[in-house]
Amino acid sequence: MKQLLTLLAAILAVTLPARAQDESIVAGLSQNVVSINATFVGSEILIFGAVKRETPAPDDELGVAVVVEGPSQQITVRRKAKRMGIWVNTDAVEVQRAPSFYAISTSAPFDEIIGEDIDRAMHISIPESIRIFYSEEVDDPENFAEAVIRIRSNAGLYKIDEGAVNISEDTLFDTRIQLPANLTEGVYKTRIFLTRDGEIVANHIADIDVRKVGLERWLYNLAHEQALIYGLMSLAIAIAAGWGASAIFRLILRS
Amino acid sequence: MQIYLPIAEVSVNAFLLLGLGGLVGVLSGMFGVGGGFLMTPLLFFIGIPPAVAVATEANQIVASSFSGVLAHLKRKTVDIKMGVVLQIGGLIGAALGIQLFNYLKAIGQVDLLVKLSYVIFLGIVGGLMFIESVRAMRKSSKGVVPTRRKHTWVHNLPFKMKFRASGLYISAIPPILVGVLVGVLAAIMGVGGGFIMVPAMIYILGMPTKVVVGTSLFQIIITTAFTTMMHATTNYTVDVALAVLLLVGGVIGAQIGTRIGVKMKAEQLRVLLAMMVLAVCIKLGLDLLLMPSELYTLGSGGH
Numbered sequence: 001m002k003q004l005l006t007l008l009a010a011i012l013a014v015t016l017p018a019r020a021q022d023e024s025i026v027a028g029l030s031q032n033v034v035s036i037n038a039t040f041v042g043s044e045i046l047i048f049g050a051v052k053r054e055t056p057a058p059d060d061e062l063g064v065a066v067v068v069e070g071p072s073q074q075i076t077v078r079r080k081a082k083r084m085g086i087w088v089n090t091d092a093v094e095v096q097r098a099p100s101f102y103a104i105s106t107s108a109p110f111d112e113i114i115g116e117d118i119d120r121a122m123h124i125s126i127p128e129s130i131r132i133f134y135s136e137e138v139d140d141p142e143n144f145a146e147a148v149i150r151i152r153s154n155a156g157l158y159k160i161d162e163g164a165v166n167i168s169e170d171t172l173f174d175t176r177i178q179l180p181a182n183l184t185e186g187v188y189k190t191r192i193f194l195t196r197d198g199e200i201v202a203n204h205i206a207d208i209d210v211r212k213v214g215l216e217r218w219l220y221n222l223a224h225e226q227a228l229i230y231g232l233m234s235l236a237i238a239i240a241a242g243w244g245a246s247a248i249f250r251l252i253l254r255s
Numbered sequence: 256m257q258i259y260l261p262i263a264e265v266s267v268n269a270f271l272l273l274g275l276g277g278l279v280g281v282l283s284g285m286f287g288v289g290g291g292f293l294m295t296p297l298l299f300f301i302g303i304p305p306a307v308a309v310a311t312e313a314n315q316i317v318a319s320s321f322s323g324v325l326a327h328l329k330r331k332t333v334d335i336k337m338g339v340v341l342q343i344g345g346l347i348g349a350a351l352g353i354q355l356f357n358y359l360k361a362i363g364q365v366d367l368l369v370k371l372s373y374v375i376f377l378g379i380v381g382g383l384m385f386i387e388s389v390r391a392m393r394k395s396s397k398g399v400v401p402t403r404r405k406h407t408w409v410h411n412l413p414f415k416m417k418f419r420a421s422g423l424y425i426s427a428i429p430p431i432l433v434g435v436l437v438g439v440l441a442a443i444m445g446v447g448g449g450f451i452m453v454p455a456m457i458y459i460l461g462m463p464t465k466v467v468v469g470t471s472l473f474q475i476i477i478t479t480a481f482t483t484m485m486h487a488t489t490n491y492t493v494d495v496a497l498a499v500l501l502l503v504g505g506v507i508g509a510q511i512g513t514r515i516g517v518k519m520k521a522e523q524l525r526v527l528l529a530m531m532v533l534a535v536c537i538k539l540g541l542d543l544l545l546m547p548s549e550l551y552t553l554g555s556g557g558h
Contacts, residue, residue, distance in 0.1 A: 038496075040259040041266055076554040086543040088367045089552070147551030181259065181266030182302075216261040223262055223491050231487030234314050234495045235480055238502055242321035245506035 023053045025204040027192050032206065034179060034188075035213040042181040045208065047105075048174035051194060057170055063106070063113025063195035064165045064173045067124060068208070070101030070157075071186030077144040093144040096131040100184040101157050105164040105175040115198035122200065124193065126158050156180050183210050262494035263307040269500055271301065276315070276501035280508020283319050284326070285516040286453065286468065286528045291316055291446035291479075292377070292535060294501070307494050310486030314498040316447050316479040319505035320472045326513040327469030334420035334466050337430060338473040341452075344431035345478050348438020353485070356443050367543075372443060374540045380454050381532030387458070388525035421462045421470075429460055438478065447475035450532055457525075464521040 027049030034043050047066050075098055078089040106113055110125065119125050132145050152158040157180065165175040179188075188208040194201050212220055223230045258269045275297055279290035291312050298308035327333045359368050414427045433455045441448035449471050456467045487493040516524060 036259055038259055039257065041257045078552050078554060080547055080550045080552075082546070086367075087545075087547055088543075144551065147549075148553065151549065151551065151553055181257065182264060184264060212261060216259060219261040219495060223487070223493065223495075227488040227491060228484075230495075231484045231493060234487060234493050234498060235317060235483055237495060238314050238318035238498055239321050241499060241502050242318040242506050243325075245503055246325055246510055249507055249510045 022055050022058075022201070023051050023194060024202045025192055025194055026050050026052050027204045027206065029190065029206055029208065032208050034183070034208060034210040036183065036185070036211065036216055037214050038216060040181060040183075040216075042183075043179045045177045045179060046174065047177060047190065047192070048172075049192060049204070050173070051171050051202075058196055060196040061108070061113075062167060062170050063108055063193075064167060064175075065107070065110070065114060065124060065193045065195065066105045066165060066175050066177070067191045067193075068101070068103045068177050068179075069099045069129065069189045069191070070184055070210075071188075072097040072099050073184075074098075075148070077147055079144070079147075091138050093132065093138055093141050095145070095148060098130045098148050098152075099158075100186075101179070101188065102126055102129050102152075103158075103177050104160040105177060106160075106162050107165040107167050107173065109162050110160065113195045113198065114193070114200075118195075118198065118200055122193070124191075126153075126160060155182075157182075179210075185211055258496070258500070260303075260307075260494050260497050262492065263303050263311075263497055265302055265304075267301060267303070272497065272500040273504035275301075276319075276504025277508035278504075279501075280319050280505035280510075281512040281515070282508075282531070283316075283472075283505065284323050284509035284512020284514075285519075286449075286512075286524060286531075290319065290449075290505075292373070292450055293531075295446065296535070296539075303497065304492075306490060306492045307497070310483065310490060310492040311494045311497045311501070313447075313479045313482040313486060314493050314495070315501040315505060317476055317483060318498070318502035319509045320447070320476045320479070321506075323472045323509045323513055324469065324476060326510060327472060330469075330517075331420070332465050333469035333473050334418055334462070335470075335473065336416070337418045337421055337423075337460075337462070337466075338470045340416070340427055340430045341434040341437075341470070341474045342477050344434020344436075345438040345441075345448075345474060346434075346481065347431075348435035348440075349442045349478060349481060350438075351435070352439035352442025355439065359443075369443060370539055370543060372440065374536055374543065376440065376451060377532050377536035377539070380451060381529050381536055383458070384454050384525055385529035385533065388522050388529060392522045392526065418462075421460075421466050423460070423462065425460065433459060434474070437474075441478050441482065447479050449475050450528075453528070464524070468516065 027047065030046035045068070051062070075095045076092055077095055078092045080087045081090040083090065104110070104124070104126065114124055119128055123129055126149055127145065130145050130148055132141050138144065149158055165173055167173045188210055190206045190208055192204040194203065211217070222233075256269045257266050259266045275294065279294045279297070282293065283290040294315070295308050295312050298312065299305055303311075324333065415424060416427045417424050433452070437448040437452050437455070440451055452471045452474060453467055456462045456471065457464060462470070483493060
């Protein structure tokens with residue numbers, strides 16, 4: 001994965017306009033591992049950095065976009081329609097991949113700092129992050145893609161925060177990305193784009209590793225790797241607690 | 256206090272779960288129903304993924320029913336022989352039901368059929384119980400003793416067995432058939448099946464109400480333990496942390512519920528249960544009839 005990313009970075013460096021080499025990003029994250037334990041209520045990540053340049057700064061306005069993207073999943077989107085008086089699922093569209101989490105922070109309105117072509121090529125905006133199978137049975141797959149964005153935005157999983165990146169003295173930038181409590185495990189890819197006049201002049205990629213730890217980790221592994229033992233254990237714990245709680249309750253009543 | 260559930264992968268308030276468990280536990284103890292038909296929709300509502308809610312609920316019912324059975328065993332209101340006969344039917348039914356469920360899944364629309372079967376069965380069971388028990392309450396207030404021992408087709412079948420705790424001498428065929436029916440429905444609807452078992456015992460088998468509750472709980476334990484294992488080994492969706500929180504509330508609730516149940520008249524219990532079953536039925540029915548606020552739903556992909 002890392003090799004692929006370096007390769008991609010190398011290709012980008014070659015294909016981007018010549019002035020791309022003039023500026024580059026030096027960035028850091030407040031944490032690159034998020035540990036999910038029993039009391040996990042979400043996390044806030046501070047992403048900060050500086051623009052390194054060899055030549056004087058160009059006149060164009062500097063733009064910064066920070067994108068944090070959770071692991072992708074294949075999902076099925078179903079639509080209800082009224083059939084014989086009741087609402088039933090009728091059409092379904094397979095969404096090839098949709099990120100489980102997607103947050104964008106920008107220093108200015110999105111359209112002003114990232115051009116449409118760049119967005120399409122680099123998959124930056126929320127609609128560009130979703131890939132859909134164009135099914136022949138459905139005339140309007142775009143409505144299904146919109147539904148994914150709408151449902152996940154309402155759940156706080158997809159968000160765009162324009163103006164959330166602070167830039168000081170045309171060099172330093174920082175932003176905070178809030179990770180919600182209902183996170184999926186996996187590698188969260190963080191991309192930072194430096195733009196001038198709608199074109200990307202530099203980018204930087206970092207990974208945030210989100211994983212369960214401690215008891216959460218142990219239970220999750222047991223449930224998936226030793227399912228029979230986990231099932232029996234769940235039943236044993238349930239019955240033991242049944243006994244225990246009723247015994248305690250009787251003791252309380254008697255005293 | 257927020258707690259992150261390892262299998263459900265969501266963070267929820269621990270006291271909310273304890274409270275929900277307690278509430279459903281009271282009902283479970285009072286009526287001898289597992290409460291799955293109430294708890295499962297409640298868990299959806301607080302944001303637990305449906306697959307996890309159904310599987311974990313089965314596990315939780317094992318525990319809450321267990322303490323209920325203990326309370327009933329003490330008062331000797333469990334007909335163990337009847338429970339075993341019902342269970343034989345129940346396991347056959349569950350195996351058939353899982354086959355049916357997989358078939359429905361293959362042709363799609365499994366959600367709709369689950370909901371429709373909820374509405375239909377809750378409607379029939381709740382409606383019949385409500386009418387019957389209101390009639391029984393009227394009769395007893397007029398001082399007329401209700402006649403229970405009627406000779407029906409149930410009493411003319413072969414393989415007769417004596418069920419001492421229920422005071423019955425009937426064929427083993429009707430209890431096995433009841434068990435099969437409940438097993439099939441439990442597998443399709445993902446619940447213990449108590450809300451169908453209880454009225455079936457009263458109206459088809461003619462068992463005394465006081466014995467019905469304990470015997471139903473006894474049967475539910477085995478069905479739900481079987482379901483829990485099925486879900487744990489095939490779908491990995493049993494969340495033990497969620498189950499423990501629900502059951503701590505649930506077990507205490509069930510003890511309270513059992514005590515309330517003993518103090519109430521059988522007809523009153525039945526009217527209350529009927530009203531609750533009808534309320535859930537109406538809620539689910541409206542969901543099917545009214546236009547949903549969100550027409551689209553997301554499901555895990557890949558067939």
